Amino acid sequence: MVQMPGGRFIQRSFQNEQYLQFEADSSRTSAYYHAIDELVPGRVVLDLGTGALALLALRCARAGARHVYAVEASPDVAQMARHAVAAAGYAEQVTVLTGRSQELDLPQQVDVVVHELFGEIASSEGVAHALRDALARHVCKRSLGRRAWSIPSRAATWATPVELPPKAFFQEDRRNADAVSEAAGNLFDDPLFLHGFPVADLALAEPMVLEELYFSEWSPVDNERSQDPRDSASPGSLECQVQRLAFVVQRAGSLAGFAFHITVDCGGSAPSTSSAEAGSHWAHGFITAKPSQRWPMQPESTHSLEHQVDCLIAASNQLAVKPGDVVELEFRVDLLPESPRYDISARLRRFGISRQAEWSDEELFDTAFICG
Numbered sequence: 001m002v003q004m005p006g007g008r009f010i011q012r013s014f015q016n017e018q019y020l021q022f023e024a025d026s027s028r029t030s031a032y033y034h035a036i037d038e039l040v041p042g043r044v045v046l047d048l049g050t051g052a053l054a055l056l057a058l059r060c061a062r063a064g065a066r067h068v069y070a071v072e073a074s075p076d077v078a079q080m081a082r083h084a085v086a087a088a089g090y091a092e093q094v095t096v097l098t099g100r101s102q103e104l105d106l107p108q109q110v111d112v113v114v115h116e117l118f119g120e121i122a123s124s125e126g127v128a129h130a131l132r133d134a135l136a137r138h139v140c141k142r143s144l145g146r147r148a149w150s151i152p153s154r155a156a157t158w159a160t161p162v163e164l165p166p167k168a169f170f171q172e173d174r175r176n177a178d179a180v181s182e183a184a185g186n187l188f189d190d191p192l193f194l195h196g197f198p199v200a201d202l203a204l205a206e207p208m209v210l211e212e213l214y215f216s217e218w219s220p221v222d223n224e225r226s227q228d229p230r231d232s233a234s235p236g237s238l239e240c241q242v243q244r245l246a247f248v249v250q251r252a253g254s255l256a257g258f259a260f261h262i263t264v265d266c267g268g269s270a271p272s273t274s275s276a277e278a279g280s281h282w283a284h285g286f287i288t289a290k291p292s293q294r295w296p297m298q299p300e301s302t303h304s305l306e307h308q309v310d311c312l313i314a315a316s317n318q319l320a321v322k323p324g325d326v327v328e329l330e331f332r333v334d335l336l337p338e339s340p341r342y343d344i345s346a347r348l349r350r351f352g353i354s355r356q357a358e359w360s361d362e363e364l365f366d367t368a369f370i371c372g
Contacts, residue, residue: 026279027273027274027277027279027280028116028264028273028280028281028282029055030271030273031264031266031270031271031272031273032056032059032114032116032151032152032266032270032273033059034266034268034269034270034271035151035152035266035267035268035270036056036059036060036063036114036151037059037063038268038269038270039112039147039148039151039267039268040060040063040064040065040112040114040151041063041064041065042064042065042066043065043066043110043111043112043143043147044065044066044067044068044069044108044109044110044111044112044140045057045060045065045067045068045069045110045111045112045113045114046068046069046071046101046106046110046112046113046114046134046138046139047060047068047069047070047071047113047114047115048071048101048113048114048115048117048130048134049071049072049073049115049116049117050070050071050072050078050081050096051072051077051081052077052080052081052084053080053081053084054070054081054084054085054094054096056114056116057070057081057085057094057096057114058084058085058088058090058094060094060114061088061090061093061094062090065093067093067094067095067108068093068094068095069095069097069106069107069110070085070094070095070096070097071096071097071099071100071101071104072096072097072098073098073099073100075098078096078097078098081096082096095107101130101133101134101138102129102130102133102338105137106138109138109139109140110138110139110140111139111140111143111147111149112139112143112147112148112149112150112151113131113134113135113138113139113149113150113151114151115127115130115131115150115151115152117130118155118262118264118282119285120191120193120260120261120262120275120282120283120284120285121157121210121211121260121262121285121333121342122155122156122157122211122213122262122264123157123211123213123333123335123340124340124342126338126339126340127155127213128213128238128239128335128340129335129336129337129338129340130338131150131215131238132238135149148216148267148268149216150215150216150267151266151267152215152264152265152266152267153214153215153216153265153266153267154212154213154214154215154216154236154264154265155212155213155215155262155263155264155265156209156210156211156212156213156262156263157209157210157211157212157260157261157262158207158208158209158210158260158261158262158263158276159207159208159210159245159258159259159260159329159331160199160203160204160205160206160207160208160247160258160259160260160261161203161204161205161247161249161255161257161258161289161327161329162197162199162202162203162204162255162256162257162258162259162286163202163204163253163254163255163256163318164202164254164256164257164312164318165197165198165201165202167306167309169196169197169198170305170309170312171305171306171309173195173196175194175195175283176194176195176196177305179192179193179194179283180192180305180308180309180312181305181308183312184308184311184312191260191285191286191287192285192286192287192312193283193284193285193286194283194284194286195283195284196278197259197261197283197284197286199259199261199276199284200276202259203250203259204247204249204250204251204253204255204321204327205247205248205249205250205327206247206250207261208245208247209243210243210245210260210329210331211241211243211331211333212236212241213236213238214236214238215238216267237335238335239334239335239336240332240333240334240335240336241331241332241333241335242330242331242332243329243330243331243332244328244329244330244331245328245329245330245331246326246327246328247326247327247328247329248324248325248326249321249322249323249324249325249326249327250323251323252320252321252322252323253320253321254318254319254320254321255289255318255319255320255321255327255348256288256289256318257286257287257288257289258286258287258289258329258346259284259285259286260284260285260286260287261274261275261276261282261284262274262275262282263275263276287344287365287367288312288365289318289319289346289348289364289365319348319362319364321348321350322350324351325348325349325350325351326348326349326351327346327347327348327349327364328346328347328348328349329344329345329346330344330345330346331343331344332344337370339370340370341368341370342368342370343366343367343368344365344366344367344368345363345364345365345366345367346363346364346365347362347363347364348362348364349362350362
């Protein structure tokens with residue numbers, strides 16, 4: 001974590017074991033494979049962020065792609081991808097290129113871009129920036145309008161006001177224990193990334209769409225529009241989006257924060273896939289609703305996981321809510337930079353809390369962060 005002007009910067013990277021988790025995610029892989037088998041045969045493909053196993057690039061080759069350019073920014077991971085491609089017998093059909101797609105020139109233009117550049121908030125890994133560049137420089141314009149140029153075709157992020165899961169949730173999965181331990185060092189000011197978050201069991205209101213990304217509907221004309229994100233703050237935009245959501249609380253409970261999950265539509269007749277499904281390799285983002293200033297430990301100290309979870313409980317400063325209360329969430333994302341910037345604020349409006357006013361307003365948080 002490093003400080004950036006106007007917002008905290010959240011940098012995350014993938015470990016080798018995570019690529020195996022991607023392969024084991026049957027919902028995600030089957031949706032991608034279905035779309036690839038339907039949309040890729042006979043076409044030239046660009047695979048963005050191919051990963052150590054080159055899973056999607058190899059599927060494109062097996063599906064009958066004319067050629068696949070598999071791009072990977074990490075030199076070490078790119079070398080592993082070359083070994084995977086060679087071991088599978090597709091070295092002539094799949095070319096692994098080292099570098100960022102925004103900085104590379106391909107030997108030829110492509111017909112379709114395959115990618116899985118999604119985070120817990122769908123746009124957080126810079127997918128919009130990468131696809132705008134790919135469309136401008138790498139995609140053959142003659143291919144546009146005939147068949148889908150992007151797999152997936154769209155993605156969405158959903159937000160849900162939730163309670164905290166029981167302590168056992170953090171103890172049963174090492175990834176969640178590590179997430180709490182890391183967040184404790186930052187006083188839980190930043191989003192947590194939690195695997196298998198039971199949103200359906202802990203939701204206090206129905207999920208609502210926070211952002212939508214429409215890839216295949218993007219065109220070169222859109223790509224040449226004003227670079228001022230204020231001119232394009234609309235649903236589906238790959239430049240800037242603003243959402244104001246009002247969640248009506250459905251049951252009594254303790255509001256601890258907001259959970260985020262994503263849905264991905266791979267295109268064609270492929271089924272959609274979601275991080276809310278059991279076994280998904282995508283984690284859920286979680287932001288505490290109202291950070292408390294009362295801390296039972298210092299951030300630099302080391303304590304047991306149980307104590308750190310107690311600190312998370314204290315940090316969330318859980319607020320009692322009842323049916324009919326309204327949780328308002330305002331979300332703004334600037335997608336023009338390579339590292340998207342997020343501004344999120346929330347308020348709780350409670351009905352009949354005092355005799356002086358029918359409604360009372362309480363600010364929960366106002367935070368900004370940059371992902372990359």
